[in-house]
Amino acid sequence: MTPLRTIAGLAWLAAGAAFAQAPAKPQYGGTLNVGTVYVTRTALSWDGADWNWKFNHDAGQMYEQLFAADLSKAQRNGGKQAFAADAWVPAEAMRGELAESWSWTDPLTLTVKLRKGIRFPAKEGVMAERELVAEDVVYSYNRQDKSPKKIPTYFDHIAAVEATDRHTVVFRFKSFNAEWDYRWGWGYYSSVVPREVVEAGAGDWRKANGTGPFLLSNFVAGNANTYVKNPLYWDKETIGGQAYQLPFVDGITYRTIKDESSQLTALRTARLDILETIRWTSVDELKKNAPALKWKRFLATSANYLAMRVDQKPFDDIRVRRALNMAVNKQEVVKQFYGGNAELFSFPMSPAFEGYYEPLSAMPPEVKQLFTYDAEGAKKLLAEAGHAKGFSFKVQVCACEPNSMELLQLIAGYLQKVNVRMEIQSMEYAPFLSAMTSKTNAPGYYMSNGFTNPTTSLRKNFLTGQTWNAAQWADPKFDAQMEAIYAERDEPARQAKIKQATRDILAGAPYLFMPTPYYYAAWWPWVKNYDGELFAGAARPGPIYARMWIDQDLKKKMGF
Incomplete structure (x- = not known):
């Protein structure tokens, strides 16, 4: 040295x-x-x-x-x-x-x-x-x-x-x-x-x-x-x-x-x-x-979530999906795990999508509830769904993401408090991705997935039969909404349609939505x-x- x-x-x-101070002349x-x-x-x-x-x-x-x-x-x-x-x-x-x-x-x-x-x-x-x-x-x-x-x-x-x-x-x-x-x-x-x-x-x-x-x-x-x-x-x-x-x-x-x-x-x-x-x-x-x-701070280019297969029990019941969201203290995750360097609510619309993103404060009560910690409310919903004693399920996660591995352990701790247990399977990226694309993924699938853009974020995650639809979400109403969104030439009108479709998807809780962290680039x-x-x-x-x-x-x- x-x-x-x-x-x-x-x-x-x-x-x-x-x-x-020297002139910025290229070399x-x-x-x-x-x-x-x-x-x-x-x-x-x-x-x-x-x-x-x-x-x-x-x-x-x-x-x-x-x-x-x-x-x-x-x-x-x-x-x-x-x-x-x-x-x-x-x-x-x-x-x-x-x-x-x-x-x-x-x-x-x-x-x-x-x-x-x-x-x-x-x-x-x-x-x-x-x-x-x-x-x-x-x-x-x-x-x-x-x-x-x-x-x-x-x-x-x-x-x-x-x-x-x-x-x-x-x-x-x-x-x-x-x-x-x-x-x-x-x-x-x-x-x-x-x-x-x-x-x-x-x-x-x-x-x-x-x-x-x-x-x-x-x-x-x-x-x-x-x-x-x-x-x-x-x-x-x-x-x-x-x-x-x-x-x-x-x-x-x-x-x-x-x-x-x-x-x-x-x-x-x-x-x-x-x-x-x-x-x-x-x-x-x-x-x-x-x-x-030199430094630049940016919101992560991908969102974190636990996809729950709605075509399999127990996640075919919306009460179970909502309960798991309520059981995780997401505000605490932002404060303690991320040290405040995260956005509580930022998916499927990224705040970067100007004109398309709505903050949590603008969302209806059924959406806000998913981001409000309520362990007792979660237990009540689970009991109503026939799971008073809880249940266990398998979750697949990629070993290539340090945050994902750590966060999943944190989620597991929260869910144990409502008697839900996770069997975590850590995988290398290629077989992990293949499990989703072949639709053989486990009932739980924890991933970090790119925001892409306003229309694609909705389409790839929630349109029936799409490759990246890890929850296997299939809703004719949503499919019709997406068809209307793509056909709309007027951007303000398209933005309004996307906002409504986003609200509907969030209310259905196909994912256990997690905060999105900020990252830094340095050079x-x-x-x-x-x-x-x-x-x-x-x-x-x-x-x-x-x-x-x-x-x-x-x-x-x-x-x-």
Whole structure:
């Protein structure tokens, strides 16, 4: 360790402050080491047709989409967007990525003009260098649509996608869908992957090749994803009135680190430039030992809950589901477990969903009751449901989430007070996820699930037959509500419909709803053009990383 690394915290701060006064002129070069929001989870698949939710996070560096978040609207640029929600890009914060322009030719026809001159680089054994064209978009859509792993109903609103010339794609709709831009524009499953990659083997990371700012150069499962600059990348960033070619850094490395203490050590010793997910319990110590770090606090990108299978006893009885909610002292969890760093009520609508979220104070009494601790009331409801002596049930939980493991033990303690006992089964992430997607999950399923966006949060969690519907909720009234929500073109009217559907779902208590914690992102001051933004699309940070640069002089000055 050099002497500079052991200088006092104030000296570190002084060095950072001195360089902060210098003009923010971008620098090229260097490698960015990142502990992402999903630092504990390795890549699940490199093939988009597998419909795995993490694809954009890992492959979104090289595979681009029609649209992306407009990062010029970020808070650090004077805008109002934090870009911290996992899949929420409001219409006013969306830009064209592969799309240069788009327009509605008629109410059910969307015409998209692609940017000209975007190129796939040559990849030995896979493809020659060539231009991206409209047929690539059509091919990618059709492959996703025909995948047997497709989420049910996902593209049911689309009649056809056609290339009318080399750079024009026309989407013909059967019916309007309010998620038209998310479903096949900037969502989890809308990446444009060339036919050559698919024919070479899309699931093989060595074959991956796209038009994005970075190319995948190495992957070691459970260890790291390594990306290098795409020399043919097309996009630029305007800073101080001057346009700069992207990306700035030569490469990015995602580190997969399952152990929390190891994550913190890697950040403190600058083996990580950025760590995007830090629990509040570690913040004070890090600020003491690495005072130069910069910080951003954000509400977790996912909600915590215990899904109760309503298609199985005893959870087919609403009294049982309501009782379990009342038996857990959620206010105490916020105060004691999270030290006040959590929101008592924030699901299925995140407070980030402006215009869609309603606070608990606005909810009807039957919803407020679920967030009010009442052990005696819970016992009474259980007795009415025929469970005066209580019952036991199995709960599955992922071992990859420290909070989930700890919280489930806490919930178990509360439920024991009303004679309800849990048999906890801890699982690795892959079999845990498979249990839900195959609908073989236990009667209790404790998970941390992304908020996504206002419409998807309701659809994926509660629409009949949906993949992420761990409670197996099936309500014809709610299904009809969702159909009306998606058909509504007027946003204020859609917001009103979503608020009512949210109230109805909460009152039905399919989940034991838990508070949502705040997390922190931290980064060293040599990381520039960044302020804790997490996603520029659905779980996709690639465009954000492409715009960061490393102040090499500052990094050296600080002893690293």
